[in-house]
Amino acid sequence: MGTFLFLKGTEVSRSIKETMIKNIAALNSSGISPSMAIVRVGEKGSDLSYERSIIKSCESVGVFAKLIVLPEAAEQNDLEEIISELNQDKSIHGILVFMPLPEGFDNARIRKMISPEKDIDGMTDSSIAAVFSGVGFGFAPCTAQAVVEILKFYNFELSGARVCILGRSLVVGRPLSMLLLKENATVTICHSKTLNSDKIARESDILIVATGKMKSVGKDFFADGQVIVDVGIHFDSDGKMCGDVDISAAEDVTAAITPVPGGVGSVTTAVLISHVVNAAMQKM
Amino acid sequence: MGTFLFLKGTEVSRSIKETMIKNIAALNSSGISPSMAIVRVGEKGSDLSYERSIIKSCESVGVFAKLIVLPEAAEQNDLEEIISELNQDKSIHGILVFMPLPEGFDNARIRKMISPEKDIDGMTDSSIAAVFSGVGFGFAPCTAQAVVEILKFYNFELSGARVCILGRSLVVGRPLSMLLLKENATVTICHSKTLNSDKIARESDILIVATGKMKSVGKDFFADGQVIVDVGIHFDSDGKMCGDVDISAAEDVTAAITPVPGGVGSVTTAVLISHVVNAAMQKM
Numbered sequence: 001m002g003t004f005l006f007l008k009g010t011e012v013s014r015s016i017k018e019t020m021i022k023n024i025a026a027l028n029s030s031g032i033s034p035s036m037a038i039v040r041v042g043e044k045g046s047d048l049s050y051e052r053s054i055i056k057s058c059e060s061v062g063v064f065a066k067l068i069v070l071p072e073a074a075e076q077n078d079l080e081e082i083i084s085e086l087n088q089d090k091s092i093h094g095i096l097v098f099m100p101l102p103e104g105f106d107n108a109r110i111r112k113m114i115s116p117e118k119d120i121d122g123m124t125d126s127s128i129a130a131v132f133s134g135v136g137f138g139f140a141p142c143t144a145q146a147v148v149e150i151l152k153f154y155n156f157e158l159s160g161a162r163v164c165i166l167g168r169s170l171v172v173g174r175p176l177s178m179l180l181l182k183e184n185a186t187v188t189i190c191h192s193k194t195l196n197s198d199k200i201a202r203e204s205d206i207l208i209v210a211t212g213k214m215k216s217v218g219k220d221f222f223a224d225g226q227v228i229v230d231v232g233i234h235f236d237s238d239g240k241m242c243g244d245v246d247i248s249a250a251e252d253v254t255a256a257i258t259p260v261p262g263g264v265g266s267v268t269t270a271v272l273i274s275h276v277v278n279a280a281m282q283k284m
Numbered sequence: 285m286g287t288f289l290f291l292k293g294t295e296v297s298r299s300i301k302e303t304m305i306k307n308i309a310a311l312n313s314s315g316i317s318p319s320m321a322i323v324r325v326g327e328k329g330s331d332l333s334y335e336r337s338i339i340k341s342c343e344s345v346g347v348f349a350k351l352i353v354l355p356e357a358a359e360q361n362d363l364e365e366i367i368s369e370l371n372q373d374k375s376i377h378g379i380l381v382f383m384p385l386p387e388g389f390d391n392a393r394i395r396k397m398i399s400p401e402k403d404i405d406g407m408t409d410s411s412i413a414a415v416f417s418g419v420g421f422g423f424a425p426c427t428a429q430a431v432v433e434i435l436k437f438y439n440f441e442l443s444g445a446r447v448c449i450l451g452r453s454l455v456v457g458r459p460l461s462m463l464l465l466k467e468n469a470t471v472t473i474c475h476s477k478t479l480n481s482d483k484i485a486r487e488s489d490i491l492i493v494a495t496g497k498m499k500s501v502g503k504d505f506f507a508d509g510q511v512i513v514d515v516g517i518h519f520d521s522d523g524k525m526c527g528d529v530d531i532s533a534a535e536d537v538t539a540a541i542t543p544v545p546g547g548v549g550s551v552t553t554a555v556l557i558s559h560v561v562n563a564a565m566q567k568m
Contacts, residue, residue: 108420125413132412133454136392160479168465170417177461177473181452184477186484189461193468195444200470 002253007227009146009263012153013270017061020270023277024062027284034280035064036094036120036273037086041079041105042072047098053269054096063273066092072102079110087115093283094120094276117282120275122175131175134182137282139275144176146267147208147229148183150258156206156227159184164201166190166217166244167210172231176208197221215246222250228257231264286537291511293430293547296437297554301345304554307561308346311568318564319348320378320404320557321370325363325389326356331382337553338380347560350376356386363394371399377567378404378560401566404559406459415459418466421566423559428460430551431492431513432467434542440490440511443468448485450474450501450528451494456515460492481505499530506534512541515548 027034038054040047051067058065068082079101086095095118100107116126122141130138139145151158163180167173168191177187188204190197201207201221209217210231222228232244243260247253258264311318322338324331335351342349352366363385370379379402385391400410406425414422423429435442447464451457452475461471472488474481485491485505493501494515506512516528527544531537542548 125409128416129409129412132416132458160477162479174416174462174465178458181458181473181475184475186472186474186478186481188470188472189465190470191465191468193444194470195446197470 001247002222002250002255004247004250004254005256007150007154007229007256007258007263009150009258009266012146012150012267015153016149016267016270016274017057020061020274020277023281027277027280028062030284032280032283033064033091034062034277035066035092036096036276037066037068037089037092039068039070039079039082039086039095039097041070041074041098042102044098044102050098050269054272057269057273061273063276076105076109079105080113083110083113087113087118092118093280094118096121096272097123099123118279120272120279128175131178134178139278140179141171141175142268142271142275143172143231143264144179145271146264147172147176147231148179149267149271150229150264151206151227154227154256158206161185161205162203163187163206163208164190164197164204165208165210166197166201166221167208167212167231169210169212172210173208176210209244211244213244215242216244218246218248219250219253222247222253222255224254226253226255228255229264230258230260233260233265285531286506286534286539288531288534288538289540291434291438291513291540291542291547293434293542293550296430296434296551299437300433300551300554300558301341304345304558304561307565311561311564312346314568316564316567317348317375318346318561319350319376320380320560321350321352321373321376323352323354323363323366323370323379323381325354325358325382326386328382328386334382334553338556341553341557342560345557347557360389360393363389364397367394367397371397371402376402377564378402380405380556381407383407402563404556404563412459415462418462423562424463425455425459426552426555426559427456427515427548428463429555430548431456431460431515432463433551433555434513434548435490435511438511438540442490445469445489446487447471447490447492448474448481448488449492449494450481450485450505451492451496451515453494453496456494457492460494493528495528497528499526500528502530502532503534503537506531506537506539508538510537510539512539513548514542514544517544517549 111123122139127138130136163185198220202223206227208229214234230243230245241261395407406423411422414420447469482504486507490511492513498518514527514529525545
């Protein structure tokens with residue numbers, strides 16, 4: 001293995017939490033208790049583990065989390081009724097619905113239903129338009145924003161930097177390209193149909209790996225002095241958590257990289273809760 | 285000057301019009317007369333010339349164009365009332381408001397007011413979200429789509445192609461990056477803060493020039509065999525129309541390029557009117 005400087009997500013989330021705690025104190029003294037609703041349908045493992053992490057983080061800073069669970073056999077109507085009530089509930093500042101929903105649910109309809117000002121995970125048209133245009137109110141998808149928070153916390157120059165994003169998903173690659181464009185980075189988006197994505201990756205100052213495929217990106221994609229952000233979360237055959245990046249064979253590479261676990265994932269939760277706090281602050 | 289194959293916009297708009305004429309016939313026989321409203325505030329020269337081109341094209345295919353003109357001294361309220369009436373008017377299928385509006389108007393408010401299904405120039409959150417995600421109903425900004433129409437008409441392979449877009453505007457660069465991503469191109473967005481944009485441009489198979497600056501991109505940005513699309517429309521000191529591209533000194537370059545005039549601009553109007561027809565077809 002080469003010489004890798006690990007960019008710890010815990011440092012970044014600690015800094016986000018420090019800011020949050022000050023804001024929560026201000027909210028509390030105005031009589032506002034920042035609160036979110038977590039809506040889960042079914043019992044998917046990844047939903048459950050994200051949910052645990054959210055609830056733990058909420059408790060640690062003093063944000064109230066209301067958990068609403070529907071059985072997988074629930075109907076679209078049941079879910080819509082719940083969203084509609086949460087939209088109207090003035091004590092709830094942010095709504096998170098775990099997506100994708102189980103088979104048979106209309107994800108798009110639910111996404112569009114969430115009140116834009118409570119859309120803490122950037123799912124509505126209004127949030128998408130704000131991220132796309134870089135103006136107006138609207139939260140970015142938390143994982144995409146987490147990547148930017150990490151790069152900023154560690155003071156990497158983004159203006160003029162060449163950034164290669166591997167992956168064009170709606171929750172990471174695409175919104176991230178817009179967030180980085182706002183920071184004046186020069187962004188290339190690669191995907192499964194890209195030819196020579198390894199070469200394009202090597203030419204970048206900052207490489208964002210969001211292929212969604214375990215250990216799919218290795219030595220051929222890396223360059224000395226590069227900053228690598230690994231967005232993936234997987235479990236290998238030994239049950240060990242790992243990312244989209246495989247650094248095991250990158251012997252001669254010197255780079256800074258986010259570890260998995262302890263990288264992007266740990267920042268994503270902090271970003272989500274900061275959105276709840278920010279949404280509540282709009283009511284001050 | 286090098287050897288340039290000119291990609292004529294008139295060929296592309298003719299093909300778009302042929303499809304449109306068939307669709308209009310079908311609409312007419314269903315008793316629907318596809319109609320658009322053009323809303324102009326003030327007398328800006330570029331608005332007037334686009335307006336003339338729209339009205340002429342509408343007449344040539346049989347789309348009804350209703351022109352509404354407000355004086356520059358009009359109030360935001362006056363304009364909002366008009367948009368609101370047009371939103372409700374069932375005989376109008378598409379609404380175009382010339383942007384930016386004169387000083388003192390709230391562009392964002394007007395943009396958000398337009399009924400999404402009548403938003404033929406892709407200005408609303410709903411249209412932006414559709415372009416961004418590549419799913420759902422919503423029109424793209426006409427100039428961005430015109431670029432894609434030209435590339436498709438001339439059968440350039442987009443899947444896997446390296447595309448460099450010079451310019452990150454909300455009406456061209458950004459939406460175009462999403463439209464080309466949908467076609468499986470590998471897209472790099474460059475802008476004023478990009479370092480070595482000439483080098484990045486030369487590495488691309490397709491170069492889209494949307495800097496908004498007259499003759500700002502020349503030989504250093506070109507590579508042999510490249511396809512170059514010039515989005516700019518300017519008038520030089522002799523009053524001659526020209527683009528963002530300067531090919532005068534590109535002696536040893538062989539490339540295909542859209543001319544100005546007769547390139548992207550001539551396709552933009554056809555795309556706009558095809559949106560009116562498509563919007564009307566949603567009512568069939």
